[in-house]
Amino acid sequence: MPIPAYLLTGLLGSGKTTVLRALLAQAPAGSRPAVLVNDFGTVGIDAAVLAGAGGAGEITVREVGGGCVCCTAAASLRAAIPALLRAARPDRLYIEPSGLAAPAAIVDLLREPALRGAIELRAVIGLVDPRRLDDERLLRAPLLRAQLELADVLLATYADVASPAQLERFRAFASTLYPPRAHIGAIAHGDFDPQWLKDITRAAQPGWRLTRSQPPAARAEHGWTFAPEVIFAAPKLTALFAGIGRDGPLAPVERAKGVLRTGRDWRLFDAVAGGGLTVSDVSWRRDSRIECIAFEDARPDWTAIGAAWRAARGETGAEGGQQGGQ
Incomplete structure (x- = not known):
């Protein structure tokens, strides 16, 4: 049975680790979440922070080093996922790539035959600091657009310090994305609602209404x-x-x-x-x-x-x- 997997994307400083800590803190009793981190050079800190973030669950944190998992470290990711599944036997997997990673390439890699039978990518969570959208050039940046276009759940972080105008700019941009996102919202302190992930599946769905x-x-x-x-x-x-x-x-x-x-x-x-x-x-x-x-x-x-x-x-x-x- 494939293990459900969740991919977190966002530029450096967008709040990925904070949101991931919130997700891990909500782990039910007896659960075994695992995390693959690709922030090379900081994993010692991330591992300590994330490993202590669980509620009643037992958390396993592993680094994928050697560069960005969408390019130079792709082979490491292919090897790391099966090894982690065998060693930790998790019931869910979170992948936090570098803020410089091109997320579509990671999704393509996760769908390769060698991994497709081991994991099922349930959702992509995209995060953006709305304060950075004051620079309209950033909205045209290929990397940010790629991250936002891929996300199923798209969230503005730092909602407690962003201005109403900055949050409105984020919502206005997010509403133009096609197809529509499963959920668009704004959060503070990583306050992620797990309900946003409940009905998301990566399989084609019937029932488009006439x-x-x-x-x-x-x-x-x-x-x-x-x-x-x-x-x-x-x-x-x-x-x-x-x-x-x-x-x-x-x-x-x-x-x-x-x-x-x-x-x-x-x-x-x-x-x-x-x-x-x-x-x-x-x-x-x-x-x-x-x-x-x-x-x-x-x-x-x-x-x-x-x-x-x-x-x-x-x-x-x-x-x-x-x-x-x-």
Whole structure:
């Protein structure tokens, strides 16, 4: 049975260790949480701090040294996880990489066949100090955007000392992320609510609702999700998104948006009928998903549209796309 794992991301000084201490303090009696830390050179301090943070649980803390686990120390992480699972037999695993780590690369590594059977990545927790967002250049920094785009739970830390304007700037930015985060909030002193992790799973979920909005014009929205192992062919996707509102099964669609895995990369596709298509790299890794909006009176054939998306899978893609709105 795979061990549930949780990844904490955030720049240096964002409060990862404080939040991790709070999570460990909530460990139930008899539990055996384990932690892998990648802050090279400070693990002696981190190990002492984290090992004493548990409530009634028995905590094991290990260092992954040799550099950042997303690049130079990737091999060390591959070896450290099985060794830690064998030695400590934990019932959950927390991974705290360096604040300089590119988190998407870590998620890709954790999904490699050698590790996939041993652990199940349940959630990515992204942390940001909202006071640093006063520098708008930081919001455009690739590393910070990658960390925020990947997070399932996205939190502003230091809420007790950040100004209302700084917290509002964080919320405004977080609300623009696509797909929406499972939870967006602000905390102080690592006050993490474990309920935020309860319903998060990294498997594709059915049940996207078919929604209708009334005046000024009734629209129908439909969505599809695919497991993260499904791989799509980028040229096929580009042709489909570029063709909305023109011909074929997507002719009735006025807007389409999706994040999809294309080989090792994941891309965000955003298309508007008559308005062109934009494609950009994205750090999202939970699942591939597409949503379309059409005027109801255009009578879109959602079954045919879903078949078109599934036909865009690459030859190496897995089966298992799920359609919502049923």
